[in-house]
Amino acid sequence: MTGDRLLLIGDNPFHGVSHLSQARARSRQAGITTPARTSGVVAAAVESGANGFLFSVNETTLTILATLRQTQQLPVGLYAIVPYSYEYVRSAIALGGIQGVARKVGREIVLAGNWRALLDGARGTVTGNPQALLRAYLTYEVGRLRAAAGSKAPVASVLLHEVVTDMALALEMDWVFKAFVRSLRALGVMPGFDTRNLPTLVRRLRAWGVETRGLVFAAPFNAAGFQMSPSREACEQTLADLPGATVIAFSVLAAGYLSLPEAAEYVAGMPRLDGVAIGVSTTEQARSTFAVFRDALRRRVGHPAGSGPPGHELVPGNYEAVGGRSS
């Protein structure tokens, strides 16, 4: 339906997340309350052309997956992001820092009874080996995912959350990237990285000898250059020189700052993007939004990377009436 490109429904609205405004996030949070309703939104997106689901692994999304599994409406491709950093930051606040969070995760792993994860966790704790702890954590998260979605669930990729990716990238912790790739491949899952610093990440991975072919990258791509660090041009240039990797764009609507046609036009003009992830909060929005992007992905307008759609000028966003523009 979209050629060979991915059209994923993103989970941000299900958690009340909006990068346009917190006011919008609050209204989203108030509107989406039950797993049945959110599962309905995912199902509507799938009916309208979505062929995958990009989500953070947490209780809300696991419940959605379990519901979709029961109704046999699971999307064909599951792209899971770990860890759900928001939950861990909140835990750190309430539990008094990193030690408190580590204890909480350790307890969850024990309670989950995943023996492989327990073994790696014990080994990592005793020897002080962070790679073994990372392996234990990933084994636990993939186990949680499969328990909710089914052992034969179509887990296309597990991606490292942008906060962890970008922090490890900044601190040049090459072992995180190497261990993440190795651990997931051992679990039979394609590894990926969620990042807001794609050019820096790709450059460093290559310098560290981490093969980018066969990896999944999720990064912001939009006509406004929103969250495209260090710049829209640099991100588009990196995209043009990333053979063999799967690149999924998020924030294509710049969190609602751009109109649907503007965002769709940009996506259509980026033939090297392998897919897009879009968050919607109602079934009606799912139907209208995914139909537009399904068509945009099919069109594959051949603008060269780095240029974007010709003559593109930003206009106010589609989610609220905006009476003026920034200077």
Add this chain to the structure above:
Amino acid sequence: MALTVGIVGLGKMGFLHASLLSTLPGVEVRAVCEPQGSVRRFGGKMLPAIRFVRTVGELKGLDLDAVYVTTPPQSHAAVVRTVLGGGIAAHLFVEKPLAGSAREGEEMVALARAHGGVTMVGYQKRFAVTFRKARDLLRDGAVGEVRSADAYAYSSDFAQAGAHHPQARARGGVLRDLGCHAVDLLLWFFGDVDEVSRAAEGAAETGGILAALTTTSGLSCTLSVSASRAEYRLPEVGMTVTGSRGRLSVNGDRVEVEPQGGGRVVWHRHGLHDHVAFLLAEPEYHREDEHFIQTICSGGRASPDVEDGARVEAVIDRMEDVLPKTA
């Protein structure tokens, strides 16, 4: 030669600053001081190029140019005393709030003056493009003569646990921990505060603190603070300013001007040149660290420095004197 930095306290903010500093050209994060043994042990394994020590005094002799203090606020004064008094580093960045009291703030100002060097306090909202735009608009008379300002700081950090949770107290209380951002913005926008009193009504509405302040220029302000607002998934700080010719509202997402004659104008952060070289958390953190490092290299005074931070402490102490202890 690289500018060398030490971090005291490897919690959430310590990690964030260590990461961002590592991306700045010519900066080396050389040492971390962390009292928790397990964090030190795993930190040392994860970041082998960084020296981990237990006490602040052990940073002496490591040839540090600057120290970041990212411990709980009650410990800031003691750390600053050791760093400056012990000649550990010449330049100092202290996370917000500067201190646990106005008296400690004054002590730090005296110490900083005696030792010279660049000081800075982590009020990163000043580096958000929306607050900068709002300040410029007010200076340019976008709403005419300013008559009043209503500032707020809300979060859901303790919506479940309650404001009297031990971690809320460990962070200096809700007013000091969260409200300090709004106080700093009021001081930055409108100058020193002359009078502080308990606001007549509205505290129950906000579920937190409501204070009335008058600036030395005679401007009437209110300040509303709560960390128990479940609908605020992320902390939000903002302000509404009423002038003779209209009203301006600003938060981290947008600035909005409503002239009396109509014709609302909105600037989203997306359109305000919000790019940074490396994006981790919000872009303002990168700008903040960059400003500190650039000020050290070029000489001069960073803004906000410890004197600005001490002014916030003085206002908060006065608020604590007049307000009931119900954050």
